[in-house]
Amino acid sequence: MMTPRDALEVLAEVRGRHVVITTMTSAGIWPAISDTPLDFAYIPSSMGQGLSLGLGLALTQRDVIAIMGDGSLLMNLGSLVTIAQHPAHLHVILLDNGLYEVTGGQAVAGAGRTDFPGLARAAGLAHVFAFDDLEEWKANAGIVIAGPAPSFTALKVEGRLGQKTPLPPRPMSEQIARLRRSAADEPRTK
Amino acid sequence: MEERNVHSGSEFRIPNSTFRIMLDGPAITDSLQACGITHVVWIPDGFLGTWESALLRSSAIKLIRCCREGEAIAVAGGLLLGSAKPVVVVQCTGLFEAGDALRNIVHDLGLPLILIVGVRSQIAFEKGKSTDNCPAFIGPIVDAWKLPHSVLDPNSDGPGELIAAIRTFQRDNCAGVILIAE
Numbered sequence: 593m594m595t596p597r598d599a600l601e602v603l604a605e606v607r608g609r610h611v612v613i614t615t616m617t618s619a620g621i622w623p624a625i626s627d628t629p630l631d632f633a634y635i636p637s638s639m640g641q642g643l644s645l646g647l648g649l650a651l652t653q654r655d656v657i658a659i660m661g662d663g664s665l666l667m668n669l670g671s672l673v674t675i676a677q678h679p680a681h682l683h684v685i686l687l688d689n690g691l692y693e694v695t696g697g698q699a700v701a702g703a704g705r706t707d708f709p710g711l712a713r714a715a716g717l718a719h720v721f722a723f724d725d726l727e728e729w730k731a732n733a734g735i736v737i738a739g740p741a742p743s744f745t746a747l748k749v750e751g752r753l754g755q756k757t758p759l760p761p762r763p764m765s766e767q768i769a770r771l772r773r774s775a776a777d778e779p780r781t782k
Numbered sequence: 783m784e785e786r787n788v789h790s791g792s793e794f795r796i797p798n799s800t801f802r803i804m805l806d807g808p809a810i811t812d813s814l815q816a817c818g819i820t821h822v823v824w825i826p827d828g829f830l831g832t833w834e835s836a837l838l839r840s841s842a843i844k845l846i847r848c849c850r851e852g853e854a855i856a857v858a859g860g861l862l863l864g865s866a867k868p869v870v871v872v873q874c875t876g877l878f879e880a881g882d883a884l885r886n887i888v889h890d891l892g893l894p895l896i897l898i899v900g901v902r903s904q905i906a907f908e909k910g911k912s913t914d915n916c917p918a919f920i921g922p923i924v925d926a927w928k929l930p931h932s933v934l935d936p937n938s939d940g941p942g943e944l945i946a947a948i949r950t951f952q953r954d955n956c957a958g959v960i961l962i963a964e
Contacts, residue, residue: 638886641856644848648860648868651821651846670849674857677847764891771863 594726596687596749597621602726603657603685606734610655610683611771615642617693618659618685620758627761629770635760640667643684647671650680650741654775657737659685662708663692663700669711672744676716681741684712689751697753712744724748805936805944805962807836813941815842817948820866822846823854827873829936829964830900851876852883858895859887869948870897874920874961884927888957895957896948904963905937924959931959 596617603612604625611630614622619633634642643665646658665671665686675682690703709722719740723729729747736745760767805813810833814822822837823846824830837845848854851872861868877884877899887893903914924931932947944960951958 636886636890638852638856638883638890641852641859641883641886644853644856645860645863648823648857648862648866649864651844651857651861652864652866654864668850668853671853674846674848674853768863768891768893772865775865 593724593748593750594729596689596752597625598726599687599729599747599749600659601625602730602733603659603737606737607657608655608737610657610737611646611649611774613642613646613649613656613658615639615658615660615664616758617661617687617689617752617755619760620694620755622659623761629774632767632771633758633760635758636764640664640671643668643671643675646682646684647675647678647680650682651678653681655681655741657683657685659687661693662686662688662690662703662706665708666700666702666706669715672712672715672717675742676718678742682743683737683741684744686744686746687749688746689749691751691753693752693755694757697751697755708746709744712746717742717744719743721745722748803832803936804938804940805934807833809941810944811836811840811843813944813948814869815840816941816945817952818867819843819869819948821858821861821868822871823848823858823861823868824871825849825851825854825873825876826871827875827900827902827964829962830871830873830898833871851880855880855883855887855895855897859883859891859893862887862893862895863891868896870895871899872897873900874902874916874923877959878919878923881923881927884929888927888929893957894951894955896951897957897959898962899959900962900964902964904961905935908963920961924961929957929959931961933961933963935963937963 650656858868902916903912904917906912907917
């Protein structure tokens with residue numbers, strides 16, 4: 593198993609010019625790894641909606657990676673069905689730690705038993721991946737992100753106890769302005 | 783397309799009643815196109831669903847089907863981030879469920895989200911012929927979320943009223959709700 597930071601550092605190496613939407617745990621880690629106009633920390637959020645926000649953005653011809661935890665995905669499982677029916681360039685990265693980490697570490701429903709890649713396949717997503725080993729993720733992350741979308745990748749990561757709700761790197765209005773400015777001069781990656 | 787001068791509407795039947803609806807699918811679609819709407823993100827109900835075939839015929843509007851209303855609001859939020867012009871179309875029951883997504887997109891992200899919300903049983907409620915409590919709650923709920931709103935009666939209001947309502951929200955670059963009495 594890998595730490596969430598290890599998993600995200602690998603992703604940062606291969607994300608190219610994708611917009612990266614982070615939520616919850618990932619939003620607390622990502623700004624220290626990457627903090628460009630293409631990095632969008634979805635804080636404050638409506639839990640579970642980061643994926644749907646990413647789909648909407650991808651439908652405007654942006655290339656998007658949306659990162660969420662298992663607790664968030666469980667609040668919006670239907671979004672997998674919605675994503676599967678749209679040919680948007682959206683890569684979903686799930687950090688599966690079995691916990692509501694930012695509330696202190698309580699177990700999510702079905703922790704350790706839910707087959708998230710199976711759910712994604714059943715929702716109709718054709719490009720589904722799962723990694724629980726850091727070296728395996730390192731070897732394949734570039735292939736996943738350069739590959740067809742929409743895709744779904746489940747990463748088994750270590751749960752951390754005692755975490756606090758992350759703070760945004762800057763006000764939301766500033767994040768939105770940066771992201772929109774970047775649209776004018778950032779070509780699609782493919 | 784500008785406002786239609788003549789629109790005869792179409793019949794809409796519910797148990798024991800038949801209405802002539804001015805805001806039918808073609809009228810809605812033409813009105814949304816006139817306002818530059820690019821996407822309809824929706825979960826239909828029995829009345830809103832009658833708009834589907836007309837929406838699907840539009841080359842200017844993409845219909846995005848979602849599974850839950852909060853999800854629809856977030857998808858529209860992403861579209862707005864990408865400078866598209868979506869409208870969310872849902873029944874009031876879905877709006878009740880979607881409060882946190884609405885709060886977040888409108889008030890946290892500050893995005894000018896426009897919603898068209900069907901108010902279940904409103905017409906019968908006004909005549910004292912329905913015990914459905916949806917009409918009683920939708921006004922206070924929309925007010926609680928601090929959203930300006932217009933109320934349209936699809937039997938008497940037509941494309942001109944809908945276009946005017948949408949353009950008011952667009953002009954002010956603010957979020958807003960158009961309630962459609964069902």
